[in-house]
Amino acid sequence: MERLSENDSESFLSTCDNIRKAMNKIAKLKSNGDANAKDDIHELQIQTSLAFIELKKLNRMEKFRTKFARDSLISSKSSVDSKHLHLQNLLYEVMHLKKEVVKCLQFKSKDELIQLVSEEEFYKEAPENISRPEITKYNPHQLRLARLEWELTQRKQLAALCDELTENKKAVALSIESKQTRLDNLAPQLHSILEASKPLQESLGLLLDKVRQEHHKAALLASPLYVLYAKASAYRDAYDNSIIVKVEGDEEEAKRANNQDGLQESDSDAETVSENVIEETPVHKKRHHRLSKEARQEEKKTKLLQRHPLNVKIIIKLKNETKLTLQFYYMMSLKIVTVESKLKTDGIMDISTGDMLISKSILRELYPRDLGLESPNPANYYQLNRYNLGQFSSLGLGIPYKWVQRMAGLHFISPDAGEQRFTNGEIIQDSVECVLREIKRRVIARLELCTEIRQLEYGNLPIFTANNDLLPQKLSTVLQKFSTISWNNYCNNVNPIFQEQGLVSSLDIFYEAILRRGNYELIARIAIKPDYPKIAPVFSISMNPTILASADILRDIEREVNVMWIKQPTLSAQLQRLRACFDIYLESEALVPKEKIFFHSVKGRTRARPYKYLELGGGIFIHR
Amino acid sequence: MFSESMRRKLFYNTIMSQCFSSDGSCLLAGSLYGNVAIYEIAKILRPLRSENELRRPSYHIEAHPDSHVDSMVSTENFLVTGSIGEICGWDWKSVTTGKAERSKVSWTIRVPAENDSYEGPCVFSLAYCKVNNLLYAGCNDGKIYVFNLEDGKVVTTLEGHTRFIHDLSLLDCGTQLASGSEDGTVRLWDLRKKENTNVLTPHLVDNLHRPSLGEWIGAVDFTEDWLLCGGGSKLSLWHMRTMQPATVFDLPDHGIHVAKIYEERIIAAGLAPHVYHLTYQGEMLSSIPTSSDTIYSVVYQETPQKLFSIGGASNFLDICTNCNYRELTLRFA
Numbered sequence: 001m002e003r004l005s006e007n008d009s010e011s012f013l014s015t016c017d018n019i020r021k022a023m024n025k026i027a028k029l030k031s032n033g034d035a036n037a038k039d040d041i042h043e044l045q046i047q048t049s050l051a052f053i054e055l056k057k058l059n060r061m062e063k064f065r066t067k068f069a070r071d072s073l074i075s076s077k078s079s080v081d082s083k084h085l086h087l088q089n090l091l092y093e094v095m096h097l098k099k100e101v102v103k104c105l106q107f108k109s110k111d112e113l114i115q116l117v118s119e120e121e122f123y124k125e126a127p128e129n130i131s132r133p134e135i136t137k138y139n140p141h142q143l144r145l146a147r148l149e150w151e152l153t154q155r156k157q158l159a160a161l162c163d164e165l166t167e168n169k170k171a172v173a174l175s176i177e178s179k180q181t182r183l184d185n186l187a188p189q190l191h192s193i194l195e196a197s198k199p200l201q202e203s204l205g206l207l208l209d210k211v212r213q214e215h216h217k218a219a220l221l222a223s224p225l226y227v228l229y230a231k232a233s234a235y236r237d238a239y240d241n242s243i244i245v246k247v248e249g250d251e252e253e254a255k256r257a258n259n260q261d262g263l264q265e266s267d268s269d270a271e272t273v274s275e276n277v278i279e280e281t282p283v284h285k286k287r288h289h290r291l292s293k294e295a296r297q298e299e300k301k302t303k304l305l306q307r308h309p310l311n312v313k314i315i316i317k318l319k320n321e322t323k324l325t326l327q328f329y330y331m332m333s334l335k336i337v338t339v340e341s342k343l344k345t346d347g348i349m350d351i352s353t354g355d356m357l358i359s360k361s362i363l364r365e366l367y368p369r370d371l372g373l374e375s376p377n378p379a380n381y382y383q384l385n386r387y388n389l390g391q392f393s394s395l396g397l398g399i400p401y402k403w404v405q406r407m408a409g410l411h412f413i414s415p416d417a418g419e420q421r422f423t424n425g426e427i428i429q430d431s432v433e434c435v436l437r438e439i440k441r442r443v444i445a446r447l448e449l450c451t452e453i454r455q456l457e458y459g460n461l462p463i464f465t466a467n468n469d470l471l472p473q474k475l476s477t478v479l480q481k482f483s484t485i486s487w488n489n490y491c492n493n494v495n496p497i498f499q500e501q502g503l504v505s506s507l508d509i510f511y512e513a514i515l516r517r518g519n520y521e522l523i524a525r526i527a528i529k530p531d532y533p534k535i536a537p538v539f540s541i542s543m544n545p546t547i548l549a550s551a552d553i554l555r556d557i558e559r560e561v562n563v564m565w566i567k568q569p570t571l572s573a574q575l576q577r578l579r580a581c582f583d584i585y586l587e588s589e590a591l592v593p594k595e596k597i598f599f600h601s602v603k604g605r606t607r608a609r610p611y612k613y614l615e616l617g618g619g620i621f622i623h624r
Numbered sequence: 625m626f627s628e629s630m631r632r633k634l635f636y637n638t639i640m641s642q643c644f645s646s647d648g649s650c651l652l653a654g655s656l657y658g659n660v661a662i663y664e665i666a667k668i669l670r671p672l673r674s675e676n677e678l679r680r681p682s683y684h685i686e687a688h689p690d691s692h693v694d695s696m697v698s699t700e701n702f703l704v705t706g707s708i709g710e711i712c713g714w715d716w717k718s719v720t721t722g723k724a725e726r727s728k729v730s731w732t733i734r735v736p737a738e739n740d741s742y743e744g745p746c747v748f749s750l751a752y753c754k755v756n757n758l759l760y761a762g763c764n765d766g767k768i769y770v771f772n773l774e775d776g777k778v779v780t781t782l783e784g785h786t787r788f789i790h791d792l793s794l795l796d797c798g799t800q801l802a803s804g805s806e807d808g809t810v811r812l813w814d815l816r817k818k819e820n821t822n823v824l825t826p827h828l829v830d831n832l833h834r835p836s837l838g839e840w841i842g843a844v845d846f847t848e849d850w851l852l853c854g855g856g857s858k859l860s861l862w863h864m865r866t867m868q869p870a871t872v873f874d875l876p877d878h879g880i881h882v883a884k885i886y887e888e889r890i891i892a893a894g895l896a897p898h899v900y901h902l903t904y905q906g907e908m909l910s911s912i913p914t915s916s917d918t919i920y921s922v923v924y925q926e927t928p929q930k931l932f933s934i935g936g937a938s939n940f941l942d943i944c945t946n947c948n949y950r951e952l953t954l955r956f957a
Binding site: 606 | 937
């Protein structure tokens with residue numbers, strides 16, 4: 001076996017070679033036919049046979065070697081197989097472990113969801129034994145653990161605190177309850193005391209109970225009216241006991257209205273929506289719907305114009321029997337306050353003054369430009385328009401003067417910026433006190449005006465005592481007639497420029513005075529302002545055509561009567577001056593004999609007349 | 625916003641006199657209530673921002689409280705206003721600047737008064753001569769006082785009229801003066817000799833006299849050749865050499881307060897709500913409607929801006945930039 005295969009192969013080759021050579025020699029020898037060759041041949045044959053044996057041996061060797069090689073191959077193969085298997089096992093194990101690692105990495109711990117205090121805060125607040133900075137500073141995991149631990153301790157503390165507080169609360173509630181029961185028990189006792197005190201109150205003449213009832217009723221008022229009531233009764237108590245302030249109306253209804261009030265406001269939007277829906281319904285249903293719609297419209301209209309069931313009544317007593325009653329109403333949907341007023345005079349009404357004393361005109365323009373024709377709440381314009389209700393004044397719901405809103409503490413934006421500025425300056429007067437005083441002043445002024453006009457209608461002019469504006473007493477012109485005229489009549493006879501310039505308006509009260517001297521006649525058309533005597537009446541004059549007075553002459557006289565006063569004049573004072581001016585004009589034109597003392601009939605480029613009166617000697621007239 | 629009584633007062637306002645500032649940049653108007661309104665011409669001619677905005681004066685001066693600004697005239701350095709008993713001078717510098725509201729009188733001349741009168745002497749008309757710095761003042765005692773503006777002393781008194789003077793007119797060179805008076809006469813004065821040279825009495829001329837309106841002469845103006853006058857009598861143009869009326873103007877007026885000769889045309893106004901532009905022959909060139917029913921003052925200037933301003937018995941001034949129509953309206957206050 002030690003033999004090498006290479007040697008064997010060589011020996012095989014050489015053996016084969018030997019055989020071939022021997023064969024060839026044999027062949028040669030045989031072909032030679034040489035006898036001695038037989039030996040040689042024989043020799044050769046032996047050798048060849050030996051060679052064959054050699055070959056055979058080689059062959060066996062070969063076989064043996066092959067077998068051996070095969071065996072060794074098989075054994076090595078099996079070892080390879082087992083190694084391979086082992087490898088695969090290991091690989092599988094690796095993979096599995098890797099998977100486990102990923103799974104671990106992906107695991108979501110609950111602690112991540114917990115909000116922790118920031119690190120700095122943690123180090124600041126947590127005790128050493130929890131924070132352990134020497135470890136946690138370099139080990140984030142330990143840090144996290146430490147922080148979580150701190151969180152836990154804190155939460156535990158808070159939970160404990162919470163429990164404690166709940167306990168406290170319970171205790172307090174308990175004590176409140178016990179006190180409440182005690183109070184509840186007190187009420188019937190108080191009632192019985194009150195009942196018992198009633199006979200005493202009556203016998204002593206105290207009005208405590210009545211006042212209380214009134215106050216109870218006042219509590220049911222709509223809030224603006226309540227403000228008004230409170231302010232007015234305060235004014236009564238403080239200044240003027242003659243004023244009566246009370247609440248009128250149905251209490252029960254007021255309670256109901258107050259309860260509804262909240263609901264109404266919330267569903268108003270829903271209402272509009274449903275209304276729109278109805279409008280979109282198909283045509284064949286229309287008839288049915290129209291009826292209901294009209295009814296609903298009507299209902300809504302009444303709802304819009306609904307007054308609060310309670311109202312505040314203020315009665316102002318003036319002299320004698322003259323009383324002014326003001327009734328204030330609150331419009332629940334329009335959110336404004338209106339007033340109705342009634343003046344009761346001691347029976348001195350007659351036709352010409354009647355108009356002047358009716359409530360509508362008496363409070364008109366109590367403050368400049370406060371006519372009360374339209375609602376001061378700008379939103380009302382749209383609300384009323386939606387139901388085609390027209391102007392507020394036509395609804396007969398009382399008059400929404402601006403001062404009434406101010407009394408009730410309501411403030412609306414005025415559409416006119418100029419007016420806004422105007423009223424702002426007036427804000428100081430924004431109190432019940434001033435308004436009531438103003439009303440009193442106005443009514444007294446009106447009554448005085450009535451007396452004055454009655455005197456004028458009888459042709460009497462009062463005697464003027466000297467004040468700032470001197471007036472002559474001895475005059476020849478007489479007041480022939482003084483009578484009321486209508487706005488239309490006024491417009492037809494007076495230069496429209498008066499109206500254009502805003503000097504007169506349809507709300508003024510108009511009179512016509514006819515002055516006469518001899519054949520000469522002067523007609524004055526007078527517009528008395530609602531705020532008389534704060535604002536003087538406006539005179540517009542004309543003369544009968546025989547006088548031939550130019551526009552300038554009339555303008556001069558009007559200026560004299562309307563403007564040239566130091567203090568606002570009274571109607572009679574103006575008439576008196578007008579008489580004087582007419583006298584002077586006629587005398588300066590030499591149309592009548594001269595009776596007055598003046599130096600020159602005309603002066604200056606305007607050829608003005610001497611209308612100014614001076615009390616010198618018997619009284620003289622000079623030019624301005 | 626004015627108060628009710630203020631509105632009423634302004635409604636009856638009358639603009640008595642007007643003049644232009646010496647540099648022509650401002651128009652001034654004096655009222656019955658003693659105020660002077662100052663308009664900057666450049667400002668009022670600017671277009672308005674909104675339709676119903678009205679042009680107002682830049683400043684107001686309370687020149688003569690409780691009195692009238694009866695007459696105004698402009699000198700080189702001063703605005704001169706005439707009122708009851710006094711003539712006041714106002715420095716242009718303060719009047720035409722923002723300080724106008726607080727401006728003080730620069731000087732005052734007291735007009736000599738008659739002792740027995742309750743009413744002070746009023747200066748109804750003023751005329752100023754640049755050449756010799758003399759101021760002529762026509763007063764209600766019928767006298768024309770001539771003041772030297774250097775020292776404010778009376779130089780001469782021209783006497784002759786028996787009633788107050790309505791209007792004065794001066795020839796450019798300062799040699800001749802014409803005056804119209806309530807007594808119905810027009811007098812011509814030679815200023816060098818200081819004497820009355822001619823007296824015209826229009827009311828004695830038949831076709832000039834209007835008995836219902838009176839004899840007074842409200843306005844007078846003249847050139848070397850022609851003299852224009854009118855008042856209660858009709859407006860008439862007189863030839864200077866013959867002293868005879870050459871043209872009689874038939875206008876629908878009730879008295880003449882303004883008569884001017886301007887560039888070969890005649891401007892007249894008075895108790896009628898129009899200003900009339902006429903030729904010498906009496907043809908009507910234009911008739912401009914005005915805000916006032918009676919006109920007391922028409923002033924005009926050529927440079928720097930051609931402008932006519934009309935004032936009278938209303939709170940408004942009417943402004944024309946040509947001779948044919950009204951351009952705009954100014955509020956006095």
